[in-house]
Amino acid sequence: GAGVSQTPSNKVTEKGKYVELRCDPISGHTALYWYRQSLGQGPEFLIYFQGTGAADDSGLPNDRFFAVRPEGSVSTLKIQRTERGDSAVYLCASSFGQGAYEQYFGPGTRLTVT
């Protein structure tokens, strides 16, 4: 079946603007993760959803970042008042569910804040 998809693939925005990044997990996967990857670094955990609820949002850097998954499938990562330091690749991953650990990553959204 189809893998994890993310849109847009690239997003350029001006400092101070609001952006939304979308993730479509693999059908049937109940667990969904957001990561941020800066150049030369490993993916940095942001938030984990089990179904519709955020089971762990301890990685969100501040209150400008928010994520939702209202129907337990598609998720949107929202960033308010973007800053140049938010520039990175935002990766989404999904897995079958709690206890099934293998995560499948999407291609990422490259966010550039000018």
Added chain:
Amino acid sequence: GENVEQHPSTLSVQEGDSAVIKCTYSDSASNYFPWYKQELGKRPQLIIDIRSNVGEKKDQRIAVTLNKTAKHFSLHITETQPEDSAVYFCAATGGYQKVTFGTGTKLQVIP
């Protein structure tokens, strides 16, 4: 929280030689340790994983070992090929499946 350290940051080997990448973790509750390969501009892809109840796992040219007492695990690639060149990340997964990644090892296999 969990802290994962990975060494070396870069590794060059001759084609056909072996490559070893080592990671340590801090949280004794971590129980799942995946390794990902990431080629330039592409998404991370799982290449092998190990759970805490196993000491070693092998899949063709790739093997992973885990020492829970010492809190370290290693990736071994034998008979390296140019297509093995990429960045490799180790990771540790603890409670609620929160995954902490290492900083990556850039592997270059020289033909």
